Amino acid sequence: MSLLVIGTVAFDAIETPFGKTDKIVGGSATFASLGASYFFDDIKIVAVVGDDFPQSEIDDLNKHNINTDGLQVKKGEKSFFWSGRYHDDMNSRDTLVTELNVLADFDPIVPETYQDCEYLMLGNLSPQVQQTVIQRLHKRPKLIVMDTMNFWMDIALDELHKTLQMVDVLTINDAEARQLSGEFSLVKAARKILTMGPKYLIIKKGEHGALLFHENKIFSAPALPLEEVFDPTGAGDTFAGGFIGYMAKAGTVSFDNMKNAIIYGSALASFCVERFGSERLRNLSQDEISARISEFVGLAKFEI
């Protein structure tokens, strides 16, 4: 029984008010699989890079129990590259460069050894590719979580809707929930989106936490108030990875387990933003994670 993560493995160059990086390793599959790796140890990824991608980085993923047999390395091609600059509020950013490179014609090949997948994380990527992966699995996974973004709503809405019909959980932010539903009220937005396919909807609100919607139930998860957000890149992917990693570990799909999975995902995301890129996710200890989870519990607890 494994957890399959698809998404991008890529290079990012990031500018924030705190500094800037050269090309560092990023991508939705990188953050999500690293996030999941702290809770679950049978993780496999499907993604594509060029031969400019360092073997040492692949080795590091493997060290985190992430199987990279499904990571295609394209000879003579370059990895996906994104560069962006965050504004002072750290909530908005400008994209400076997007080079699709290997991503332009990515055919997500699922190795035969991956067919035992029970948990599927569709990291942020074209909805067409997300769909293809679902279709290539002989057996439908027990839980399919889909992450996406406004970009795909802008340019591939029809494909996005098709993919939505095939998944169990959708994670998007509040602005995206409003865009996808055409409703300003998040309650109304959620009700609409829950008719589009997913049975569970997670609306990520950054520094304001997250909301989980399912049938008529709502769970409101706090965010840890942070003194400083150093670099928000990958926080959403890390959240999603932590979420599905915890679900895979729990083994049962239920609303209560999803609540906890959101807290665990949020805890991992709160580490992610402390350093550039995925740096902070490379060497977390279980003690650090436990301490952070305790902070979340203390933060939200009241006795009425």
Add this chain to the structure above:
Amino acid sequence: MSLLVIGTVAFDAIETPFGKTDKIVGGSATFASLGASYFFDDIKIVAVVGDDFPQSEIDDLNKHNINTDGLQVKKGEKSFFWSGRYHDDMNSRDTLVTELNVLADFDPIVPETYQDCEYLMLGNLSPQVQQTVIQRLHKRPKLIVMDTMNFWMDIALDELHKTLQMVDVLTINDAEARQLSGEFSLVKAARKILTMGPKYLIIKKGEHGALLFHENKIFSAPALPLEEVFDPTGAGDTFAGGFIGYMAKAGTVSFDNMKNAIIYGSALASFCVERFGSERLRNLSQDEISARISEFVGLAKFEI
């Protein structure tokens, strides 16, 4: 032992995407005292109106166990009037009219029978007037809660700072916390504000809930996700009134009681926004409040 509320008792005319009102009764003391009245039954107000203010409205406050001996009625003068128009997002608004009228030279006279006050709610009003009320009390109340707004930071910052030094709890919204502290991070903002006088700081985040800061402790309270916000006017005052009303009922000043007080205040505010002005606060039942509190408990609960 009583709860003293000072603030405005006034007329509002409100436009929202859902409709508009003629002059209806509003004001920070109105909303706060009505909010508090659901938890505590010895409430007194100090405020001022003109003789255009209907006696029936004063009678209605009295029916909610709100003592109006300290409500000055100025012959031949007009009550404070505010008119505003909310934008589609309901988070921002334009002020259309502000007529200070009786508020221009308000001298807050505290009746001798009010001197038993143990809980003092300084509703949104000039910091100078808020200060005067504290000075006119022979004995410092056990708990002083101060509400204020960006307007006073713009035009009366020095007086605001003086008043801040005299209070226990400050309630402001996130934008105001940033303005007052000059810090973007709410954690940093809170740390600075807690050196200005108040021992407790509540940052109201509207649809995102509220944060309570005290020493190194933080509590994050959820907001009830609402399908529709009909009219946000008075929600902050109602929150503050519910908060201090619950504290007066609890009788002990502690971080744990304040957590619950925030939940009770938030529950009352969630009713307030369901109708124009204070309409929904006039006839709430304890059963309705209990049911809403249960919703809050369910919303935020997780077991880790």
